[in-house]
Amino acid sequence: MRKAKKKSGRGAQHGNVQPFSDEDASVETLSHCSSFSDVTSVADEGGEASEDAAQEDFQYKLKGFIDSTVDKSAKTRQGALDGLKTAMATRILYEFISERRMTITDSIERSLKKGKGEEQRAAASLACLLCIQLGSGIESEEVFKTLKPVFKNILADGSANVQGRQAVATSLGLCTLVAEDDVLDVRATMECFENLFSRSYARADGSCASISAASSQLHTNALLSWALLLTICTGSQLKDILHKHLPKLPRLLESDDVNMRIAAGETIALLFELARDMDPEFEFDGWDELCDKLTALATDCNKHRAKTDKKKQRSVFRDVLKAVEEGDFQPESIRFGTERMTIDSWLRKRMYDAFREFVGSGMNYHLQANEFIRDVFQLGPPVLVDSATIKAMKISRFERHLHNSAAFKARTKARSKFRDKRSDVGDF
Structure with missing residues (x-):
């Protein structure tokens, strides 16, 4: 790179x-x-x-x-x-x-x-x-x-x-x-982010710190940037991060902010993916407890949460749960011009989302x-x-309108014939 x-x-x-x-x-x-x-x-x-x-x-x-x-x-x-x-x-x-x-x-x-x-x-x-x-x-x-x-x-x-x-x-x-x-400077920058998002960790008793919406967004942005830099860490840095932070990150799943919960879930999925890339036999001590939390979020029915938040959260955490339990990722195909790219990992997804934000x-x-x-x-x-290929592929709005209009007329005509046949049957 x-x-x-x-x-x-x-x-x-x-x-x-x-x-x-x-x-x-x-x-x-x-x-x-x-x-x-x-x-x-x-x-x-x-x-x-x-x-x-x-x-x-x-x-x-x-x-x-x-x-x-x-x-x-x-x-x-x-x-x-x-x-x-x-x-x-x-x-x-x-x-x-x-x-x-x-x-x-x-x-x-x-x-x-x-x-x-x-x-x-x-x-x-x-x-x-x-x-x-x-x-x-x-x-x-x-x-x-x-x-x-x-x-x-x-x-x-x-x-x-x-x-x-x-x-x-x-x-x-x-x-x-x-x-x-400089890989050491990358790690130093990650520590700046850690100092922020760690303030959103739930307390040992499970209660969440009182954080304003603006501060929660700051912590979420810091976590997402931290996760982005995970993608370029060295193997030794990743091992240290896994040991130090993976046991703590599930505390962010208790946040009152849906964006923080989602960012934490996707970051955990990314860490599991990176860990298994290094060691296919990777095991996490708190795996059962983590899966229980993810399952609860993937099926969240809490009445005090907005319907849109719950819908968004459940969709994301179903994917995160599959990542943690099965090492699975739901691929997404991105088409651009004459080419196509597949987002086939949490690593590529984090990078793609980061660039697309800007x-x-x-x-x-x-x-x-x-x-x-x-x-x-x-x-x-x-x-x-070349220009000739572009023109051959490009359909003007007017041509598209004519095509849609013709298709609509054809469907109307076909349905009219079908309705006539049904009325004939009814007469008998």
């Missing part, structure tokens, strides 16, 4: 310097994939001149965002950070970003230190997307070297804005996965075009799809 990635893509959008909308950054169409350039459709309509003009407009918008990250207005700074986030989530911008990475890093650092709440959240998320764009190499390492002390200070500061701390807890985990090159609906595009993410999921080099 430790290879520097230097693959660029270009994006195109017309308009003034404003945050992107989902419509501006449509990432679900195959037109994004031709040579991994976002200006393909523009080029088809207006040739190279239109492509160049669109490229200039898009880069002008991005430069405007970068300039606005130092504006006096907190709202303007946050809007600029969010605009850069959306662009990085939906396009490959390696060349543009690489040339300006330290400027962007300085803006992120400034917003993390001086901003509040939403601005810190936007800055922390942008840091992750910057590392995802740069890939696992010297450039992302330089970015992370600057931001890591800031992240850790905010995370450890109990008086800091809790929303900012929540965002940092998530971002620090993914940035460490992408850009940290790139959102752009995940399919990054699976196609981002060399670093493809390397993480062992997908090989990006598969180039």
